[in-house]
Amino acid sequence: MTSAIAYTEFGNPEVLHEIRVADPVPGEDEVLVRVAAAGVNPIDAKLRSGARPSAPIVEPRRVGADGAGVVTAVGDGVDGFRAGDAVVFTGATGAYADEVAVTASQVFARPSRVSAAEGAALGIPVGTAYQTLRSLGVGAGDTLLVHGGSGAVGQAIIQFAVLWGATVIATSSERRFDRVRELGAAPVAYGEGLTDRVRAAAPRGVTVAIDAAGTDEALAVSLELVDDRQRVATLVRGKDAAGLGIRAFSGGSPQPLTAQQQAWRSEAVPVALALMAAGAFAVELGPSFALADAADAHRAVESGVDGKITLVP
Numbered sequence: 001m002t003s004a005i006a007y008t009e010f011g012n013p014e015v016l017h018e019i020r021v022a023d024p025v026p027g028e029d030e031v032l033v034r035v036a037a038a039g040v041n042p043i044d045a046k047l048r049s050g051a052r053p054s055a056p057i058v059e060p061r062r063v064g065a066d067g068a069g070v071v072t073a074v075g076d077g078v079d080g081f082r083a084g085d086a087v088v089f090t091g092a093t094g095a096y097a098d099e100v101a102v103t104a105s106q107v108f109a110r111p112s113r114v115s116a117a118e119g120a121a122l123g124i125p126v127g128t129a130y131q132t133l134r135s136l137g138v139g140a141g142d143t144l145l146v147h148g149g150s151g152a153v154g155q156a157i158i159q160f161a162v163l164w165g166a167t168v169i170a171t172s173s174e175r176r177f178d179r180v181r182e183l184g185a186a187p188v189a190y191g192e193g194l195t196d197r198v199r200a201a202a203p204r205g206v207t208v209a210i211d212a213a214g215t216d217e218a219l220a221v222s223l224e225l226v227d228d229r230q231r232v233a234t235l236v237r238g239k240d241a242a243g244l245g246i247r248a249f250s251g252g253s254p255q256p257l258t259a260q261q262q263a264w265r266s267e268a269v270p271v272a273l274a275l276m277a278a279g280a281f282a283v284e285l286g287p288s289f290a291l292a293d294a295a296d297a298h299r300a301v302e303s304g305v306d307g308k309i310t311l312v313p
């Protein structure tokens with residue numbers, strides 16, 4: 001039997017409980033992974049609470065998309081993985097578990113320099129960052145404003161954008177300025193007077209903005225500073241994007257991601273792993289919790305902690 005975390009009703013973190021399920025068997029084109037670390041993302045908590053609407057619950061709903069571990073078996077049609085391989089995965093249905101079957105196209109070899117926790121921190125944040133920057137065509141000549149630059153998504157956005165030649169201004173709390181600077185962005189505190197502070201940090205103007213914070217301020221300041229609304233995107237306030245004439249990628253948007261956008265999200269993980277192996281990309285780790293303490297991990301992600309929260313089975 002395998003331990004996994006699930007819920008049978010939407011609600012507070014207490015609805016999360018451990019269940020015992022039959023050991024998973026890899027189907028065609030699936031890889032079975034013994035999980036060493038699972039990444040905890042804000043979306044896991046939004047789905048659990050019902051804040052992000054999802055289908056009615058008809059059976060225990062498993063939690064978690066991202067993780068890292070070791071391959072224990074492969075299904076028919078899988079080429080390139082075998083038992084014992086260290087891997088990172090994303091797009092799983094129920095990564096908060098001892099063992100999980102994952103579509104092979106979402107499983108990637110983990111270089112020895114990348115820890116399981118670091119690998120588990122990649123999937124959703126790095127995929128979202130990379131796809132958003134590609135969709136907006138961010139590169140040399142751009143000055144990018146990212147709201148929520150100290151978060152998991154924001155840190156990945158800063159690093160890719162800097163690598164691709166953009167100048168980056170990132171909002172965060174003052175306590176996080178050093179981290180934002182280390183990654184190559186100019187930090188600016190969010191809150192009253194943000195527009196003026198960004199103008200001072202970017203005297204030649206802002207050409208593109210990404211909201212990874214979801215506040216009214218982030219949207220208003222972006223609209224004030226960027227002329228072309230097609231170069232303003234929100235990752236959190238997807239429902240409001242059409243009314244504002246800006247772009248949204250998931251984050252509550254009624255528009256599903258296109259095939260190209262999904263392909264960029266998948267491509268991001270091996271790109272980040274290669275950069276990490278070369279010492280050119282980093283993730284910030286936060287607290288780790290035992291699998292059985294998933295409710296505490298969700299309380300932590302909801303209250304906001306520095307670095308990526310992971311669960312360790």
Ligand SMILES: NC(=O)c1ccc[n+]([C@@H]2O[C@H](COP(=O)([O-])OP(=O)(O)OC[C@H]3O[C@@H](n4cnc5c(N)ncnc54)[C@H](OP(=O)(O)O)[C@@H]3O)[C@@H](O)[C@H]2O)c1
Nearest residue numbers: 042128148150151152153172173176190213235249250251
């Ligand atoms: N659309 C998508 O596909 C997609 C994918 C991934 C994530 N998301 C969403 O993007 C958001 C960020 O995700 P994450 O994983 O990066 O979360 P995270 O690691 O918890 O980061 C949260 C960020 O929000 C910042 N923040 C908190 N209060 C703020 C405020 N009042 N004004 C501005 N910034 C504020 C924090 O800054 P300080 O800590 O410095 O205060 C931190 O940088 C979440 O809402 C998540 O659901 C969307």
